[in-house]
Amino acid sequence: MSRTWVTPGGVHPPENKHQSVTQPIGQLPIPEKLIIPLSQHIGAAATPCVEIGQSVLKGQVIAEATGMVSIPMHAPSSGIVSAIEHRPIAHSSGMLAPCIEITTDGADSWIEHQGISDYEHISPRKLIEMVGNAGISGMGGAGFPSAVKLNPGRQRPIDTLIVNATECEPYITADDSAIRERAGEIVEGIKILSAILDHPHHILIGIEDNKPEAIEALAPHVEGTGISVVVFPTKYPSGGEKQLIYILTGKELPSGKLPADEGVVCINIGTTYAIKRAVIDGEPLISRVTTVTGDAVATPRNYDTLIGTPVSHLLEHSQFDEQAGGRVVMGGPMMGFTLPSADVPIVKTTNCILAPSYAEIPDDEPAQPCIRCGMCAEACPASLLPQQLFWYAQAQEHDRLEAHNLFDCIECGACSYVCPSNIPLVQYYRAAKGEIRQAREEKVKSDHARDRFEFHKERIEQAEREKEAKRAARREATQQAKADHAAATANGSAAAPSKATPTGATPSSSAADIIAAAQARAAAKQASPEDQRAKLERTIASAEQRLKMAEEKLAEAISSDSGKQDQLSAAVENTRQKLEQTKSKLAELAE
Amino acid sequence: MIELIAQNPILAALIALVGLSILFGALLGFAAEKFKVEGDPIVEQIDELLPQTQCGQCGFPGCRPYAESIAGGDDINKCPPGGQSTINAIANLLDVPAPELDAEHGEESEVKTVAYIREDECIGCTKCIQACPVDAILGAAKLMHTVIADECTGCDLCVEPCPVDCIDMLPVAETIADWKWSIPAKPGQMIATDRRGEVSPVAQNEDAA
């Protein structure tokens, strides 16, 4: 057995996992409507590539990835695209986000798909492409596009692959039941990952000791493969990426660095299963195991849920009693959030729907003043000082917050859990992080605005300088012309019409030259009356056209009463006058 | 010499003090030359904190002149686009107390606005283009003018010059990307007199009686 390290801090809340693992993973009837949000992951939202009314098959691409850090979305079941619009999604703000709605036809017909069984002989790049095309993102909760994570680049050789089977949060048993039933496929998925990452030296499955059945299920499949199942004592929050890396390897990830910088890649065990289905069976990520639990549901268990299933569908199927519990939480009791309504859809990162009764998870007690007991600092798994962060967050001292490493907080909730004064510490940190991020963005914008303003000033000054230079040059030219003219009249030589050459006159040539040249041009123009008449006729034709259009616009404005009548009637008058003028000129010419 | 000084104590005192003063004066003069300071980098640091809308609401023609004035001792609470957070930041930098925003110079608005030109009414006069301090309006004489929304700082300077009054300041909608958590309510007060606005029961009774 590999050695394990112990993380600092951590808490031991009651696990409450036994309720939802009494039955195997269940199947739900296909919901009437599936709502697939375009952004279920970290990175740019996907772009729809279907139209309303189009019929789609199960597994068909309905939205494509936008840019490098993005994933595509697929239809979880066959049906017709009934809407592409903003819908309520599972977000604490309660705001809407763009979603594609599919009205299912019940047939659940798959699109043609095929995987590769011989992944060992496919290039890692091709495998990564398959993972990317299958729309796989981290299913442990963060939702980072897996294809990007599995491509750390040549500067970062990977020597350890960690598969995260910890599932440390109470109530959640999605990964546990998945391992129990699908251990073989999971290990296959791990082998695929190993092929993608060029066979790292260590492949470790990290699992807590509260899952003996899962450990037993994995044992026969990992024998002889070089994959080690590392069991360590249960503690919340051991499943965090940084915490798990420390527990299994003893490496402490420096602030701001990625695991890949230390040669480690950490993938959730549910994602591993999805990768196996994508590569070997050719199936995109369209469903996941979700735990439905809590005393307010009559039958807590795990379901293989289609992405986009409304939470109300899950609750209905589990006999949710609305009177028994006040709220529905997406996620676990430590890091989950209360849903604004049950009509929001399940997404790729939804591992649990928790419907506690009032007795099970009572309402928050009002917060009391901080007594500076320091329990929060003892519980923090990231070795931060939550008490100091709390005081500085209240006082909004951003530089002190950053000095105390606010952004290293993983928002696990251990500090709020132990606080004897019931202070919602994590809320303070989230608010402070939001403010600091906003301040940083504003700083970038204001620096940019300053640069533009400096350039604007410079441009104006440059224009002024050029104007001055031209003015000076012209003044000089006139001076020169006057001097020349005086000299010329003194000498008695003729002023310069003979020298009139309209082309090639440089700015420094005498002003008399310029004037004479212009006169010569005008005289030349008078030459041909036919040309003139033709020109005038053309002018009349276009003026008549303009007049007609202006009158039409006026009529329209009057009928729709758009308030622009005065402007337009003035314009009409103007055009009419011009037309009269041109006509009279033509008449003159004819005489 | 020493005897002279010993016999005339007042003279001795005078000579001693004057001598010391000259000595130290010389030293300080030399130091003043060696440690001469040019310019005032504090202005840069203050300018970094200002929001750069160049709107002129503070009474100065731009953010940098206001920064220079603050360096000279002006009040720091004249910038509405910066709001209270900018006042706090400048107060922190200069280690002075942070006052409330001076309402004379404008109100801090919660919502950010961006200019929008109603293209149907634009007559192509370029007056707004000349007014914009960050060149955020695209256009030329007799051609359509339009505001580049990403570059607009919401300073309002283009609205006045427009002869047909076709520019609106529209609020920027909050998206899910800019949404952020708000800070929770303060934990309960322990001392009765700290509860804001609450009159103590004793005082209430006295008033009633």
Place this chain on the structure above:
Amino acid sequence: MQEFAVILVSSILINNYVLVQFLGLCPFMGVSNKLESAIGMAAATTFVLTLTAMASYIVNAMVLEPLGLIYLRTIAFILVIAAVVQFTKMFIEKTSPLLYRVLGVFLPLITTNCAVLGVALQNTSKDLNFVQSSLYGFGAGAGFSLVLILFSAMRERLAAADVPESFKGAAIAMITAGLMSLAFMGFSGLV
């Protein structure tokens, strides 16, 4: 060697100039709002104290005593202190304009810091040699720095804490200073 240790412990802890002898309270209360400015002030004052102790010893030994001008001590020392502070001010203005601006009026006010004059005068009354005087000056500065930095760190936390309205600001600072003073009195009898 032991003598130097005794001098240092005495001037830093046992007879701390701020909390035990109650000298130099003006910058102690005035520049202790932020840790950065407190550190700057502490460094400046230590510099001034050490130089002053040395310079005033020299002036005393070479000018005042030979000429029998002991009664001019106070004026002469103030002259010395003013010059040293002016020099320090120029030096700080050049090297750290931010610190210069942050210290503001308190930098020239080091001239009137009774701790500086106190050190200079106390050194003459104790019949010390040059090295001992300088060490006393340095120790005084170190003690001042220690207390100022501790106090400013506490004041920063107090600024963010839930202090009752009527105690905010100077009141709670004074109470804190008083408590610190009580704590430092525990050092008496150490040597």
